Amino acid sequence: MENYPGLEEVNGFELGQMMQRQAEKYGLEVGYTEVTGLEQRDGLHLLHTKDGDYTAKAVIITGGADYNRLGVPGEAELTGRGVSYCATCDAAFFKDQVCAVVGGGDAAMDEGLFVVRYASKVYVIHRRDQLRASKILQERAFANPKMEFIWDTVVTEIQGKDAVECLRLRNVKTNEESTLEVAAVFIFIGLSPNTDYLKGMLPMDGGGHIYVDEWMETGVPGLFAAGDVRANSARQVVTAAGDGATAAIRADHYISETFQE
Amino acid sequence: MAKPREVTDNTFEQEVIQATKPVLVDFWAPWCGPCRMVAPIVEELAEEYDGQVEFVKLNTDDNPNTAIKYGIRSIPTLLVFKDGRPVGQIVGFRPKSDLKQRLDAVVG
Numbered sequence: 001m002e003n004y005p006g007l008e009e010v011n012g013f014e015l016g017q018m019m020q021r022q023a024e025k026y027g028l029e030v031g032y033t034e035v036t037g038l039e040q041r042d043g044l045h046l047l048h049t050k051d052g053d054y055t056a057k058a059v060i061i062t063g064g065a066d067y068n069r070l071g072v073p074g075e076a077e078l079t080g081r082g083v084s085y086c087a088t089c090d091a092a093f094f095k096d097q098v099c100a101v102v103g104g105g106d107a108a109m110d111e112g113l114f115v116v117r118y119a120s121k122v123y124v125i126h127r128r129d130q131l132r133a134s135k136i137l138q139e140r141a142f143a144n145p146k147m148e149f150i151w152d153t154v155v156t157e158i159q160g161k162d163a164v165e166c167l168r169l170r171n172v173k174t175n176e177e178s179t180l181e182v183a184a185v186f187i188f189i190g191l192s193p194n195t196d197y198l199k200g201m202l203p204m205d206g207g208g209h210i211y212v213d214e215w216m217e218t219g220v221p222g223l224f225a226a227g228d229v230r231a232n233s234a235r236q237v238v239t240a241a242g243d244g245a246t247a248a249i250r251a252d253h254y255i256s257e258t259f260q261e
Numbered sequence: 262m263a264k265p266r267e268v269t270d271n272t273f274e275q276e277v278i279q280a281t282k283p284v285l286v287d288f289w290a291p292w293c294g295p296c297r298m299v300a301p302i303v304e305e306l307a308e309e310y311d312g313q314v315e316f317v318k319l320n321t322d323d324n325p326n327t328a329i330k331y332g333i334r335s336i337p338t339l340l341v342f343k344d345g346r347p348v349g350q351i352v353g354f355r356p357k358s359d360l361k362q363r364l365d366a367v368v369g
Contacts, residue, residue, distance in 0.1 A: 011294070012294070013294025013295070013297065014294070016294075017297065032298070032302060032356055032357060033356050033357065033358065034356045034358070050356055050358040050359075051356070051357065051358050079335075079352065080334060080335040080338060080350075080352030080353070081332065081334055081335075082334055084334075084335055086295065086335075088292065088293070088294065089293050089294070089295060089296075089335060089336055089337075090334060090335045090336070092290070092292075092321075092322070093321075093328070093333070093334045093335070094334075162332060163332060163334060184334065
């Protein structure tokens with residue numbers, strides 16, 4: 001990451017861990033589980049999770065977004081066997097091998113440029129004839145002799161017995177089909193917010209992002225949403241951090257106003 | 262102490278394959294962010310399943326042979342071994358309840 005204020009370059013995971021350690025110093029308790037539902041009862045919020053229920057005076061929803069799947073045959077079966085959504089996690093397993101990256105945005109270029117440090121060659125497969133990525137990332141990708149671009153093309157199937165062996169491709173302009181032999185395919189075709197469990201309960205845009213006001217309030221008293229889950233977000237780490245601060249300040253006000261003795 | 266032990270390419274046979282109890286192996290590497298999220302959960306499970314399941318971790322950077330042998334192409338990967346054979350695989354970060362379900366299936 002090169003766009004977080006004050007830090008010229010920082011690893012996203014490490015920044016997250018630094019934030020966690022800092023908050024834990026002031027008493028934050030962290031629990032990992034999956035939230036399955038949320039309801040309001042007697043002016044409080046009841047959270048259902050895979051590890052039991054939690055009751056809270058205020059809740060800030062910051063579930064973030066998850067990588068979109070291609071939704072093609074072979075993808076689910078070969079995940080962890082050459083199908084990857086995290087280049088920094090998995091690229092090292094494909095040293096001197098041929099890999100593919102699917103997508104044309106910032107994430108696809110960022111991750112592709114990481115994969116190419118290890119791979120002997122990286123094919124970038126994009127469904128359009130130009131990239132959406134920022135200019136600086138495009139320039140870096142085009143300048144890399146080990147990166148080759150396959151335009152106007154989609155992946156229709158991922159094939160392999162125990163691991164990824166090849167991709168079936170289709171050119172969307174000519175409908176021509178082809179096969180590309182690769183050891184791994186890294187998929188970066190956008191993100192979807194993790195808000196499925198809130199559908200029907202909160203107003204959302206077409207993509208499942210929660211509408212909030214300028215204080216990150218959802219309209220349900222004491223319920224806030226911040227970061228990638230909210231509508232009209234710039235979806236940067238810096239804006240998510242700002243959202244979180246806004247929501248936390250407002251939640252603090254809400255609790256002291258609503259629950260004063 | 263139930264803290265996961267480090268195993269290596271050299272000790273894998275003895276510590277995992279020849280173990281009498283089921284063994285959960287956490288394949289990780291220092292540069293892998295999600296691995297750091299999985300590690301504390303594995304430590305908690307090691308406490309909870311103390312005596313039933315052995316917990317070990319293998320650094321895939323330093324021990325590539327074992328990772329290659331078991332087809333590890335993504336980390337974190339958790340592999341559960343029973344009687345020297347892999348009987349369960351979990352790729353990526355999953356909530357603790359999911360991991361417990363998988364372990365209970367092996368232990369139960």
